Amino acid sequence: xxxxxxxxxxxxxxxxxxxxxxxxxxxxxxxxxxxxxxxxxxxxxxxxxxxxxxxxxxxxxxxxxxxxxxxxxxxxxxxxxxxxxxxxxxxxxxxxxxxxxxxxxxxxxxxxxxxxxxxxxxxxxxxxxxxxxxxxxxxxxxxxxxxxxxxxxxxxxxxxx
Numbered sequence: 001x002x003x004x005x006x007x008x009x010x011x012x013x014x015x016x017x018x019x020x021x022x023x024x025x026x027x028x029x030x031x032x033x034x035x036x037x038x039x040x041x042x043x044x045x046x047x048x049x050x051x052x053x054x055x056x057x058x059x060x061x062x063x064x065x066x067x068x069x070x071x072x073x074x075x076x077x078x079x080x081x082x083x084x085x086x087x088x089x090x091x092x093x094x095x096x097x098x099x100x101x102x103x104x105x106x107x108x109x110x111x112x113x114x115x116x117x118x119x120x121x122x123x124x125x126x127x128x129x130x131x132x133x134x135x136x137x138x139x140x141x142x143x144x145x146x147x148x149x150x151x152x153x154x155x156x157x158x159x160x161x
Contacts, residue, residue, distance in 0.1 A: 039128045048136075052122045061127055069123045070135060073116035077142045080109045084149055100160060103153040110150045117143050 039057075041049070088102040117139040124132040 041128070045125070049125055052125060054122065054126050057127050061123070063127065063129065066123050066127055066129055069120045073113065073120040073139065074142070076109070076113040076116050077146060080106070080113045080146060080149065083109060100157070103156045106153040107150060110146045110153070114143050114146050
């Protein structure tokens with residue numbers, strides 16, 4: 001079917017579950033599911049993207065991947081806190097041979113957790129996720145708490161030496 005503007009564009013048919021629009025009797029979807037909407041970024045977004053060295057959104061990254069990244073970093077941070085406040089105070093004194101293991105393990109897990117938090121923030125900004133700022137605030141708050149634990153572990157190691 002041609003109009004005065006030229007031939008009608010070809011529209012690929014998405015799965016019925018993925019399309020939010022009821023398809024017309026002809027079966028063609030009125031929405032182009034392949035096009036990405038134009039992204040407008042604030043000056044703050046541009047500064048953070050520059051700081052994190054983000055070029056453009058990778059095509060293979062989905063929102064599910066972003067959520068998995070966030071859950072993983074929060075789980076690692078929670079593991080670090082659980083080790084610090086539950087496991088180390090009760091189990092390490094019972095094992096007198098492992099007296100210096102707690103701070104060393106805490107430093108290693110803490111650095112790993114903070115790295116995952118930075119990667120999470122980076123991933124949310126890469127895909128211009130709508131919750132990138134709230135998630136960044138949560139991740140930065142967790143990182144600040146982990147920094148306190150990291151300093152405590154370093155001081156603990158320095159005073160024992």
